[in-house]
Every structure is written in structure tokens, then in C-alpha cells.
Amino acid sequence: MNKTLDEAISLIVKDLMDDPLIQKYLSLEKLMENSPELIELKKEINYLKKCDIKEEDKLKYQYLTKNYNSNPLVIEFKNISDEVYNLLNEIKEELES
Numbered sequence: 001m002n003k004t005l006d007e008a009i010s011l012i013v014k015d016l017m018d019d020p021l022i023q024k025y026l027s028l029e030k031l032m033e034n035s036p037e038l039i040e041l042k043k044e045i046n047y048l049k050k051c052d053i054k055e056e057d058k059l060k061y062q063y064l065t066k067n068y069n070s071n072p073l074v075i076e077f078k079n080i081s082d083e084v085y086n087l088l089n090e091i092k093e094e095l096e097s
Contacts, residue, residue, distance in 0.1 A: 012091070025084050028077040041068045 016022050032038050041064055048061040068074060 016091075019087075021080065021083055021087060025077075025080045028073060028080055032073050032077055035071075035073060038068065038071060038073065041071075 045061065045064050045068060048057055048064070051057055053061070
């Protein structure tokens with residue numbers, strides 16, 4: 001790659017990392033990774049995914065998944081993720097034009 005292209009890419013990355021939306025996304029991601037409640041729910045959900053699903057396990061899996069997905073951090077993270085996806089898609093379309 002040439003130096004000008006490398007500099008342009010570095011500038012885009014820096015601008016993205018300074019964007020409040022990206023900052024919020026990264027902050028929420030970190031909060032989720034460090035939430036004992038979410039960590040435990042995720043472990044239980046992943047364990048049940050690997051098991052032979054009996055009706056009782058299926059109900060527990062649904063219950064745990066519902067609890068995980070209804071956590072305010074998860075809801076906000078999913079919403080922010082959609083916005084980040086749209087932002088990155090806009091950048092991609094701009095670069096392709």
C-alpha cells in the first residue's frame with residue numbers, strides 16, 4: 001500500500017474511534033463482558049445448547065434466553081449495534097462509489 005492510502009485509513013479509523021456512537025458501543029460491550037449476571041446467563045445458555053435437549057431443558061433454555069435478551073444492557077447494546085452497522089454500511093457505500 002502506498003503511504004497516502006495508509007494515512008487515509010488511519011484517519012478514518014481514528015475518526016471512527018472518536019465517534020460518540022462507537023464509544024458508546026465499546027463501553028456497552030465492556031459492561032456486558034464484565035457483568036456477572038450476564039456472564040452466568042451466557043454460560044448456562046451455552047451449556048444447554050450443547051446438551052441433549054429435553055423438554056425441561058428446552059423450557060429452561062427459553063427462560064434464560066428471555067432473561068438475557070431482556071436485560072437493559074443487552075437491549076441497549078443491540079440497538080447501538082444496529083446503529084453502528086448502519087454507520088459502517090454508509091462508510092462502505094461511500095468508499096465503493
